Amino acid sequence: MTALSPFLEGTFIQYAWDSTCLGLLKTCPRLYYYTIICGWSPKDESIHLRFGIEYHKALEEYDDARFGGRGHEEAVRVSIRNLLVRISDWNPDLSSRAGQYKNPRTLVQLVIDYLDRYKDDPAKTVKREDGSPATEVSFRFELDWGPQCVSKVDGGTRYLLCGHLDRIVDFNDQTLVMDRKTTTTTPGPYYMDQWSPNNQMSLYTIAGQVVLNTVIKGVVIDAAQVLLEKPNNYVRGFTYRTPAQSEEWLTDLRYWLWQAEQYATIGYWPQNDTACGMYGGCRFRGVCSRDPSVRERFLEADFVKLDPESRWNPLKVR
Amino acid sequence: MASDQNDIDLLMSLDPLQLTKMDLDAIIAYHRNQRALRESGARGAKPKKDQGPSVALDLEKLGLKPATPKINRRGL
Numbered sequence: 001m002t003a004l005s006p007f008l009e010g011t012f013i014q015y016a017w018d019s020t021c022l023g024l025l026k027t028c029p030r031l032y033y034y035t036i037i038c039g040w041s042p043k044d045e046s047i048h049l050r051f052g053i054e055y056h057k058a059l060e061e062y063d064d065a066r067f068g069g070r071g072h073e074e075a076v077r078v079s080i081r082n083l084l085v086r087i088s089d090w091n092p093d094l095s096s097r098a099g100q101y102k103n104p105r106t107l108v109q110l111v112i113d114y115l116d117r118y119k120d121d122p123a124k125t126v127k128r129e130d131g132s133p134a135t136e137v138s139f140r141f142e143l144d145w146g147p148q149c150v151s152k153v154d155g156g157t158r159y160l161l162c163g164h165l166d167r168i169v170d171f172n173d174q175t176l177v178m179d180r181k182t183t184t185t186t187p188g189p190y191y192m193d194q195w196s197p198n199n200q201m202s203l204y205t206i207a208g209q210v211v212l213n214t215v216i217k218g219v220v221i222d223a224a225q226v227l228l229e230k231p232n233n234y235v236r237g238f239t240y241r242t243p244a245q246s247e248e249w250l251t252d253l254r255y256w257l258w259q260a261e262q263y264a265t266i267g268y269w270p271q272n273d274t275a276c277g278m279y280g281g282c283r284f285r286g287v288c289s290r291d292p293s294v295r296e297r298f299l300e301a302d303f304v305k306l307d308p309e310s311r312w313n314p315l316k317v318r
Numbered sequence: 319m320a321s322d323q324n325d326i327d328l329l330m331s332l333d334p335l336q337l338t339k340m341d342l343d344a345i346i347a348y349h350r351n352q353r354a355l356r357e358s359g360a361r362g363a364k365p366k367k368d369q370g371p372s373v374a375l376d377l378e379k380l381g382l383k384p385a386t387p388k389i390n391r392r393g394l
Binding site: 076081084088104105108109112113227229231232 | 352
């Protein structure tokens with residue numbers, strides 16, 4: 001199924017936003033431009049993406065089976081069988097660093113280890129109003145404002161916030177969004193500190209409240225570190241948002257989206273050269289550090305340009 | 319239980335739709351065993367690297383002779 005474009009027709013003014021697009025924009029407009037507008041993707045990106053998708057799906061299927069009343073062992077079997085079916089065609093390049101850490105074997109190990117570790121998890125999946133489990137909850141909601149270029153007289157297009165919540169849980173008498181992460185770095189205090197303030201977690205807290213129409217205090221982060229020789233490492237962290245913090249995030253969002261519209265209108269997305277070293281170094285650092293006249297050549301050498309259908313699109317249905 | 323690398327390689331290479339409950343249990347048990355090994359400090363089986371076919375290198379066939387190692391004695 002072809003997804004709708006997240007851009008206003010004939011422009012690069014984006015009206016449908018998710019945490020990925022917003023995060024890129026906030027980090028560096030040029031990073032947003034290369035990734036979202038142009039569709040440049042690192043060559044090993046597909047390995048990380050596939051690994052993440054399959055990991056999330058396997059845990060979701062386990063959660064659904066448990067929610068449906070199945071025991072741990074049976075739910076593990078359901079999850080692993082379906083996982084093996086889905087990844088039977090997946091042959092990542094094992095000689096690459098990404099492929100060494102993220103391949104079918106490490107994936108199956110990571111899933112089984114996670115499921116066994118949280119076998120008696122006090123976090124319980126919330127039941128939705130229709131009786132279904134609150135797992136892989138897609139959200140899409142409209143803001144009460146839109147791009148400035150759109151006529152306000154006819155009601156115009158408004159901004160949409162979209163995304164997917166891994167799971168909504170009841171935990172210690174609180175309702176929280178659960179977000180699962182995989183990482184190859186140590187999820188210590190420094191790792192957990194990054195979630196507050198944090199664009200994705202603030203959006204997910206707000207989205208959870210919109211979806212369930214109830215108070216959501218924040219997000220549980222379940223981080224899984226893939227290790228090759230030591231046992232995989234799992235760390236659970238929490239990040240909370242007060243109503244005033246959520247309000248502030250939405251106020252700031254207005255400025256960010258206004259800024260995004262200006263960039264798209266002018267057709268120029270400036271570099272934020274103070275962000276190049278963040279998170280172990282920007283993927284485009286080797287491009288941006290070159291003379292502008294040769295950047296395209298470096299992009300073509302180290303990245304693949306995805307066709308428009310394959311590019312990141314917040315409106316793509318899972 | 320799939321206790322060694324060959325067993326698990328075989329099981330993982332089967333059509334997943336044809337796996338029996340016992341096969342699945344063996345795969346799960348293998349990974350639990352790997353975890354236990356890692357926890358005890360022993361090295362689990364490392365994933366195989368795709369290194370292509372293994373070919374013995376015959377230098378004589380290529381018309382080459384292994385160089386005589388140069389012995390460098392200190393002071394000589």
